[in-house]
Structure formats: structure tokens, C-alpha cells
Amino acid sequence: MAEEIAQNEQKNPYLPFGDRQDAPFYGKDILSVKQFTRQDLEYIFGVAHEMREMVQRVGSFDLLKGKILANLFYEPSTRTSSSFTSAMERLGGSLIPINEVHYSSVAKGESLPDTVRTLECYADVIVLRHPEVGASELAARYANKPIINAGDGIGEHPTQALLDLFTIYEELGDPDGLVITMLGDLKYGRTVHSLARLLSLYDVQINYVSPDILKIPEGIFAEVEEKGVPQTENSTLEPVLQDTDVLYVTRVQKERFEDPSDYDSVKSAFIITSDSLSIAKDKMIILHPLPRVGEISMEVDDDPRAAYFRQMEYGLYVRMALLAMVLGKS
Numbered sequence: 402m403a404e405e406i407a408q409n410e411q412k413n414p415y416l417p418f419g420d421r422q423d424a425p426f427y428g429k430d431i432l433s434v435k436q437f438t439r440q441d442l443e444y445i446f447g448v449a450h451e452m453r454e455m456v457q458r459v460g461s462f463d464l465l466k467g468k469i470l471a472n473l474f475y476e477p478s479t480r481t482s483s484s485f486t487s488a489m490e491r492l493g494g495s496l497i498p499i500n501e502v503h504y505s506s507v508a509k510g511e512s513l514p515d516t517v518r519t520l521e522c523y524a525d526v527i528v529l530r531h532p533e534v535g536a537s538e539l540a541a542r543y544a545n546k547p548i549i550n551a552g553d554g555i556g557e558h559p560t561q562a563l564l565d566l567f568t569i570y571e572e573l574g575d576p577d578g579l580v581i582t583m584l585g586d587l588k589y590g591r592t593v594h595s596l597a598r599l600l601s602l603y604d605v606q607i608n609y610v611s612p613d614i615l616k617i618p619e620g621i622f623a624e625v626e627e628k629g630v631p632q633t634e635n636s637t638l639e640p641v642l643q644d645t646d647v648l649y650v651t652r653v654q655k656e657r658f659e660d661p662s663d664y665d666s667v668k669s670a671f672i673i674t675s676d677s678l679s680i681a682k683d684k685m686i687i688l689h690p691l692p693r694v695g696e697i698s699m700e701v702d703d704d705p706r707a708a709y710f711r712q713m714e715y716g717l718y719v720r721m722a723l724l725a726m727v728l729g730k731s
């Protein structure tokens with residue numbers, strides 16, 4: 402943790418004209434949700450809310466004109482990469498998209514430290530998705546420009562957790578007092594790992610529902626417990642659904658399984674249908690980081706509680722806020 406904080410000290414001593422050196426996240430990396438306090442989150446969501454209003458009012462504006470984002474994705478992505486692209490472009494900045502590392506020098510065997518040191522010659526901020534846990538921390542150690550972790554293997558996905566929590570704020574208000582139920586692949590789902598940690602800053606209750614082989618990692622359970630947040634582990638949804646305010650559904654992460662027969666044994670463990678929601682609260686919201694692969698039946702999409710498409714839109718505003726903040730414009 403101390404090491405992480407040290408790495409997150411302001412990096413770039415050369416302040417371009419117009420940048421606010423006193424902006425709280427100026428020049429910082431976003432590597433893990435562990436780096437945030439509740440006060441930080443309120444600040445980020447305040448900026449995200451302003452971004453939402455600006456986009457709704459004017460669409461795009463030139464806050465980051467002249468700034469360049471490098472989107473470096475070593476794993477597939479639709480929402481994360483395109484929302485960062487859209488965020489940068491709506492703020493008047495531009496983009497170096499490296500979505501297919503097979504066509505970059507990575508395919509020639511270039512190391513991650515060398516790739517990020519190359520990209521930072523051309524870009525002001527780097528968004529990185531990588532299959533290995535800790536990859537963004539490694540990149541941040543070598544880069545002088547801010548690194549934003551867009552998912553490091555089964556580790557973390559901090560910007561997703563921020564947008565998940567922003568969705569909760571915008572849809573239900575302050576999370577204090579809420580019951581959050583996380584369902585699906587809690588072992589390999591990095592979004593769950595980040596969200597559980599982030600929620601531990603609030604006065605919430607967390608229920609985990611998963612097949613036995615996909616339980617929340619013990620280390621994360623212990624971290625959340627240490628913060629005094631009540632948690633339960635369950636193998637079925639029914640007993641906890643009635644009291645749930647936020648149902649967070651995840652897909653089973655096929656690509657993380659060593660043994661395909663293990664995947665087959667759990668791939669259809671939970672399927673949310675309109676029927677299964679009949680006992681849920683009227684004001685509950687259903688979130689999903691997406692993509693879904695069958696765990697929420699399409700008939701649920703028309704239920705007003707299905708918030709997963711709205712959640713994607715909130716992601717744009719959070720990512721606009723983060724880019725503006727690390728580049729010293731907010």
C-alpha cells in the first residue's frame with residue numbers, strides 16, 4: 402500500500418501551461434480502488450455528474466484539447482475501450498488506439514515496460530488492459546505519465562467499480578444502508594473484487610451468491626470484513642433477494658478456467674428471469690458490467706429495474722471525469 406502511494410505521487414514535474422497543479426488527482430495513476438477515500442469518491446462523482454450535465458447540454462467541449470490518450474488493450478474490450486475513446490473525444494482530445502497488440506511491436510516480443518515508455522513519448526495518459534495481475538502497477542513503475550488500470554487479469558478493474566458505484570449514487574442515492582448482492586463468478590470477476598473493496602468504505606451489507614468453485618477470494622472477504630462490513634456467502638439467490646437493493650450480476654469468466662469441464666459445470670448456474678425477480682423490491686436495481694452470456698434473460702431488459710444499459714452510459718461520465726482529473730483539468 403505504502404509502495405502504491407509512493408508510486409502515485411505526482412509524476413510529471415513539467416506542468417504544461419494551463420494545467421492545475423493543485424488538482425487533487427493531477428498526474429496520478431489509477432491502479433486500484435484501494436487508493437481512494439470516501440472523500441475522493443465524492444469528488445470524482447461530483448465531477449462525473451458535471452460531465453453528465455455538460456454532455457447532455459452540449460455533447461462535446463474542449464477541456465482536453467491537444468491532449469492525447471493511448472488506449473493499450475492486451476485483452477478484448479468493447480465498453481471500456483470505446484467509452485475511454487468517447488470520453489477523450491468528447492473532451493476535445495485525441496487517441497492512439499492499440500486494441501490489437503498482435504499488430505504492434507508486442508507481437509515481436511516487446512516488454513510491457515518498453516511499450517509504455519514508447520507510448521508516453523506520444524501520449525499524455527495511458528489506459529492499460531492486460532491479462533496479468535499487477536500489470537498496471539508494473540507499467541506505472543516505468544511510466545512518468547499517468548497509467549489507468551482498465552483491468553489486470555483477475556486482479557482489479559477500478560474504473561468499472563467507480564462507474565458501478567456512480568450508477569448506485571445516481572439511481573438510488575447515498576449507498577449507506579443498502580444491501581448489495583453480487584452473483585456469479587466472484588472468483589475470477591475482477592469487477593467484483595474492485596467493487597467489494599470500494600463498497601467497504603460505506604455502511605452497507607454485501608451478500609455473495611456463487612457456485613462453490615467460484616466463491617469470492619478469501620483475501621478480499623477478509624479485507625472487507627476488517628472494515629466492519631457484514632457479508633454473507635450463499636449458493637442460491639432466493640434467500641437474499643427479497644432484501645436486496647442492488648443485484649450485481651456477472652458472467653462466468655470462461656477464459657480464466659484451466660479445466661474446460663469446470664467451466665461447463667458452472668456456466669449456467671444462475672439465470673435471472675422475470676419470474677426469478679418476482680420477490681425482489683420494486684426499487685431494486687440490477688447491474689452487470691457486461692458482456693452478458695446468458696445469465697440475465699433478455700426479457701428482463703424491459704423491467705425498469707434493469708439498470709445495466711444506463712450503467713454503461715454512466716461509465717462515459719466517470720471516465721471523462723478521470724481523464725480530466727489526471728490531466729489536471731479538474
Ligand code: NCD
Pocket residue numbers: 480481552558561591592652654690691692
Ligand atoms: C468486464 C471486464 O472486462 O472485467 N467487462 C467490462 O469491462 N465491462 C467484465 C467481464 O468481462 O465479464
